[in-house]
Amino acid sequence: MEFHFNxxxxxxxxxxxxxxxxxxxxxxxxxxxxxxxxGWIGIGWPDGTYGNRRATLTQQVVWxxxxxxxxxxxxxxxxxxxLxxxxxxxxxxxxxxxxFLPxxxxxxxxxxxxxSEPGAGSDLAGIRTVARRDGDTYRITGQKIWISLAHEAHWCFVLARTEQGSRRHHGLSFLLVPMDQPGRIEVRPIRQLTGTSEFNEVFFDDARALADHVVGGEGNGWAVAMSLLALERGVSTLxxxxxxxxxxxxxxxLAVAGGAVADPVLRARLVQQWAELKVMRWNALRTLGSSGEVGAPSVAKLLWGGWHRRLGELAMAVRGAAATAGPRDWTQDDPYALDPLQHLFLFSRADTIYGGSDEIQRTIIAERVLGLPREVRVP
Known part of the structure; x- marks a missing residue:
């Protein structure tokens, strides 16, 4: 792809x-x-009729x-x-x-x-959350986990099983659910290694969603969900x-200031990180110009997940023993204070797991790109 800014x-x-x-x-x-x-929200949407300004693909990258x-x-x-x-x-x-768009x-x-659910994370087809039709509404019962922004969100799009007795990716529906349902939806923050709580567990206890708020029709949730996941590695990746x-x-x-750059092994690792980041950018630009390239989202996730985790490890190696110490402005009011690079190291440990683990991404590439036999799944 020839990618230029005009x-x-x-x-x-x-x-x-x-x-x-x-x-x-x-x-x-x-x-x-x-x-x-x-007008800066939704600049990649078509026609600009929802209050958004329109922008070309290259302008979306610019923004x-x-x-x-x-x-x-x-x-x-x-x-x-x-999404x-x-x-x-x-x-x-x-x-x-x-x-919903305006x-x-x-x-x-x-x-x-x-x-995601406790038993259906990377293997999303194992969803057990149930939504039963009741007149012009659905009644939803189940648990979701690792839900970003659930504690602030007004709405949640939920993948739930609407066909009784269905298995795997069959019988799922994509529902738009209001979060303001006291007693029916409970959000519990998950405390992480970093001491922060960006993710949440969400419990649905007979929560309601309108039948008119099923996207793509009942039973077509898997196709809609997969279409959405392909959007996760778009312009935002850049x-x-x-x-x-x-x-x-x-x-x-830090390596220069502390003298760690003099170590030839650490210096080589720094150069390697720089080179890999350049490759990631070129790959992201290339795939932006190819509509619906099979496997591209999985390749992107593999690239950045591993790269970012290695960067966290490199940050600790560059600092040596000092990496285990708290920041200088540590106080009893915040006994678990982390500086930015310590936070980077701890948070990035999960980069190869959340959003689809490396193992799942490699399976997708093997089956859908390389045409290898599908993985045998135990019923």
Whole structure:
């Protein structure tokens, strides 16, 4: 793929950079709504009728890069904008798009993703959460786990079993569920190695969803869910890599300042990380220009998951024994305080597991790209 930024992209970059600089300096209280007012949510959606501005593919890349470089707040609307919205555009009804896309574009409604369960993580087809039709609603009972933003979300798209007695990927439906159901939906934060709680368990106890809020029709949830997962490694991957550049630069600066760069083994590892990050960017740009390339999302996940985990390990190796010490401003008020690189190391241990483990990604590549025999699954 020949990927170049044209003069219009350069103008767009300046517009994005100026807007970000101006509005970040103002410190708006609700950043998602501020993005919505500027038309910056959903710039990859078609026709721009939901309050979003339209942008070409290269301009979407420009926006992602500028957003990451500006050190703007972590997006809480990412799941609704980049996962649910394209899914509704592809599979939703006109009524569903009219109801849900405008508030996402305005930054008013936040979403979370109800896929994984204690017994159905990387092997998503093992879902046991049940949704029973009751007139014009569904009654949902079950448990989801590792749900990002569940503690802040207004809505959750839930993959549940709507056909009694169905197995594996058959009989599943994709439901849009309001989170504000006291007594029927309980969110429990999960404390991690980092001491923080970005993920949650969510319990559904006879929770309700409208029958009109099933996306793609009853029983077609697996196809809709797989379509959504393919969206996870799009333009946002390039923004993620801008963040990776900053992390790598901090590790390199630390190695230079502390003298660790004089160690030929550590120096070689630093160079290797730099080279692999370049390859990841080129691969991401290449796959953006190829519509629906089979296996591309799995390749991207394998690349960045392993790279980021190795970077965390390298950060600790560069610091040596000092990596085990707490920060200088440690106080009794925060006995588990971590500095950014310690947080990087601990959090990145899960990079090769969450979002589809490395083993699952390799199976997908083996079966769907290389055409190898399908893995034998025990009933």
């Amino acid at each position: 003069p219009q992209d350069t103008t767009f970059r300046q517009t994005a950079r100026t807007w970000l600089t101006t509005h970040l300096a103002q410190q708006p209280p609700d950043w998602e709504r501020e993005l919505g007012k500027g 992602a890069e500028e957003y990451a470089r500006s050190a703007a707040p972590t997006r809480t609307g990412h799941i609704g904008e980049n 649910l919205a394209p899914t509704l555009i592809a599979h939703g009804t006109l009524a569903q798009r009219a109801r 508030p996402i574009a305005r930054g008013e409604e936040l979403w979370c993703q109800g896929y 923004a993620q890599q801008i963040g990776f550049v900053g992390e790598l630069e901090r590790v390199v600066a």
